[in-house]
């Protein structure tokens with residue numbers, strides 16, 4: 001039982017958080033709960049604290065909208081929160097699409113579609129181009145371009161309000177990730193993930209690698225949705241500094257050698273020397 005918990009503790013916590021957040025939104029809509037009202041773009045926590053998606057706000061700015069104070073305050077709170085805990089923690093701990101893409105990645109591995117060394121036919125930097133394009137289109141068309149077609153909002157609306165094409169969007173993403181491109185949507189295309197990757201460059205909470213414990217089994221790379229961030233495996237004792245890490249902690253859970261764990265940026269020490277890691281400062 002303890003082994004099972006150790007192997008899946010973060011996954012269980014993540015799913016609890018993801019479904020919990022959806023349930024709170026659902027409860028607000030169905031039963032008038034006031035703990036978390038609204039949607040993933042704009043919410044009210046406890047009836048008073050505004051929470052806004054900073055990327056949606058950027059699109060609104062580009063579209064020339066006049067911003068209400070609570071939107072600005074909400075975006076500030078959310079940005080600050082993810083600056084502390086890791087930008088893409090939103091992806092693995094909150095976003096409902098992550099449940100779909102994790103399922104596709106798991107099935108891909110089970111079916112053997114996946115192979116660690118296989119060259120991907122598309123660049124992971126594509127998401128930053130999509131991000132830039134969404135802002136240009138917002139500016140040119142005077143609308144929040146990505147919000148208009150966002151499968152994240154569609155799925156969220158589908159679950160919470162029972163509306164729209166959320167289930168169709170989910171199926172398309174699932175099939176894309178399963179058969180066409182490994183980690184296709186979240187790891188290559190999603191501009192919100194790209195946005196939070198930029199925020200995450202500065203985040204405090206990091207996965208840290210201890211090279212002296214690493215046995216090069218590569219289990220972490222197999223499960224990681226952003227394998228490129230683990231380039232230091234078996235080479236150096238440094239934290240994962242890329243903002244593309246989602247802090248999903250799957251790498252930590254699957255490591256039997258205690259070579260990976262969470263740390264606070266600048267505080268993790270090199271076990272060999274007892275010094276703070278240079279690249280960690």
Ligand code: SF4
Nearest residue numbers: 091095097186190193
């Ligand atoms: S990359 Fe986009 S869709 Fe995927 S989990 Fe992050 S925000 Fe959600």
Ligand code: SF4
Nearest residue numbers: 224245246248249251
């Ligand atoms: S490095 Fe670890 S925490 Fe980061 S995305 Fe990969 S598996 Fe998740």
